[in-house]
Each structure stands twice: as C-alpha cells, then as structure tokens.
Amino acid sequence: MKASIVTIGDEILIGQIVDTNSAYIAKALNKIGIDVYEILTISDQQQHITATLQELLPKVDVVIVTGGLGPTKDDVTKKTFCSFFEDELVENPQVLAxxxxxxxxxYKRPITQMNRDQALVPSQATVLFNKMGTAPGMWMEKDNTVFISLPGVPYEMKYLIDYEVIPKLVEKFKRPFIVHKTVMTYGRGESLIAEQIEDWENNLPQFIKLAYLPSPGRVRLRLSARGLYEQLLHDAIAGEVEKLMELIGDIIVGYDEDESIEVVLGRMLTAQNLTIATAESCTGGKIAQTLTSVSGASAYFKGSVVSYATEAKENVLHVPAELIEKYSVVSAEVASAMAKSAQEIFQTDIAIATTGNAGPLKGDSDAEVGTVFIAIVFKEEVFVEEFNFGQPREKVIDRAVNKALEKVYKEISKKY
Structure with a gap:
C-alpha cells in the first residue's frame, strides 16, 4: 500500500513556517504498514490543488492533505474537493452544533457567518469530527483511492490522525506489518561502525533492512522488517540486535527514538540517586537544555552557569584570573576549574564544563577554531579531554554537547 502526503500553504513554501505535519503523518502511516510514496508541499491555489489530486489519483491508495480548511478566503481546500469530486457543500448539523x-x-462570543461556514462540507464526504477545533476533517473516495483532508493546525491534525484517520485506515485496508528497531550509538563515526558490522550487515535476512542515520556525535542504526507475521518480525529483529550488541555493545546507549542519550542518562542518574550540574561556555547552555528536555529532570539536574564571557568565568565561577592568564581561557585547567566550581555551587555529585572556540572567530583565546575542552567532575575525580570538532559553528556545539553527555554516561557505567 502506498500513500502521498500533501501540505497546502504559501507560508511553508516561503519558509515562514516548517512543515512538521508530514513527519507526524508519515510515522503514523508507517506504523500500520502503509508506505509513504511522496511528500509534497503546494501553494493554496485551487488549480494547483486540483492538478495535484488528479496526478496522485492513479499512483497511490491514500492521499492525506493538510491545510486550507480555515474560515478565511485563502482557505480553498473544501471548494477544491467539491470541484474534484463534482460535489457541493452542505451544512452538517453535527459540525455546526x-x-x-x-x-x-x-470563547463566550456570538457565532459569526464565517464560523458557521466551517460546518459546510461536501455532501459525499464522511466527516471526521475535530474535537480540537472548528474545521472538520473529510474522507472521500474516488477510483479506489481515499482522499483525506485535515486542518493544518498541528494539534488538530494530530488528534484527527490518531483518533479518526488511522482507525478508519486499519479497518478499510489489509496491510503488511512493519517493525522498526532503532539502536542509538555514541562516540564513533558512521564509516567506522559500518566497517565493524559489515559481515553482520551482509548476512541480514532479506526482509530486514538497515539504515544509518548519522548526526554530530551520534549514529542511529534503524532495523526495519516487513512481513505478514508480526511476532516473527519482532523475534527476528531482536535476534539481530543481540548479534549487534556483541559487535558494538560498547557504544550502544539505548533503543528507539525515545531512547536518546539524555533519556538513558536521566534514567541512570535517577537509579543511582546522582545529581548533576553544568558550567558552559562555548555550548551556551545547550547541555543544560538537553538534560532538562527530559520529563522528571528536576530529580537530578540542579542548575547551570552559562559563563560565556571571560569575566563571567572569573566573577561567577571564581576561576582565578592568573589561571586564565597562564593557560588561556580555552584550556584543560580552566575547564577543570569551571567544573569544580559548578559542583560546589550546586552541591552535586557530577558537574560538566565546556570551554572552547566554536568559531568563526577565536574570541579570547588563540586556540584553533573547533577546539573544545570538556571536563567532568565525578565526586572527587576530575576528567578532562581536548577535542577538535572542526567547523561549522553549529557542528562544533552539537558535537561538544553529545560528547559531554557520552563521557558522563561512560563514567557512570564504569562505576555502577
């Protein structure tokens, strides 16, 4: 089975907003065994929408359209659906109510004609009731293809996908099972991992595919299996993951999309009743942001000092001026002093500190652009390491954040 996703809106085409709807819909379809054939973004012009629907008609089994269902004049999706299906708009009493x-x-205000018009739907449409907003979704069929129109507002779209669209698709179509397992690795590059697991990869069963999903400091390995028997797929993938553990178990920190290193690290800190704080320079608070993105982080994360300027290192973290003068602000000695100070200020078991030149300019140090020192204080022990993460600036910061979390993860793993 194949599906196409179409997002409507000039605001996406001009870069004013980012299309997050398509990613959510694609994941939801994949989970029920429907392949996404393509994702399109088109303008909110009636002729463009009509041409797109006509082009997709013979290609796919399902077309999901988001956007263009609001009350304003530039929202033309309902009118376009009427034209495409040779239908007319009628007022739906349940939607109007x-x-x-x-x-x-x-909202405690009188209903306007514009609000009433939200209850107009094509007479042939199956209405998908939108409890999150005023614009209903629509389900229509033509020549064995299902066309679904949803609001573009993300939380409204998500509600309709989860509670209306997916259940109806599951009921209507017989689909294969698709099972994914994502293995999260840290601290080793994609090419090195590929060399280590080459023989294993070459001997994967035909129905299991491997994808490498690299990002700075981390590589996700996604195993995907497709077939008619769900339990067989789960068992097969579990067996392959066991083999993978034997090959690269030292860099595997978790599984699946929700098992990012900050999630795994949070679980470890909680289990061992450990607390953590950060003192950040070149990473600008991003380590703290990453740690606190996890629900329940308040149990172990105590605080952060973003000492971006040299003066902040001296005045807030009390790093001695003579230490900075002797070794430079980008040095192992300063990173260590920052971490010790953060541990003392926040009274934690662990503290992370970063100082470096993320670029493009060198700032208050002559260290090469891309140089970062990461210091970890674990109770009484201090570990500090120098890295050069190259360029550009965004890459340096992201890699420094991931490397810092990886180092903490490894230290906890050694001790517990």
Missing part, C-alpha cells in the same frame, strides 16, 4: 458550542460556550 460543535462549532456553536466551541464559539459560544468556550
């Missing part, structure tokens, strides 16, 4: 309840009951 919902719109009135929302506008008059929740």
């Amino acid at each position: 919902h719109v009135k309840e929302l506008i008059e009951g929740f």
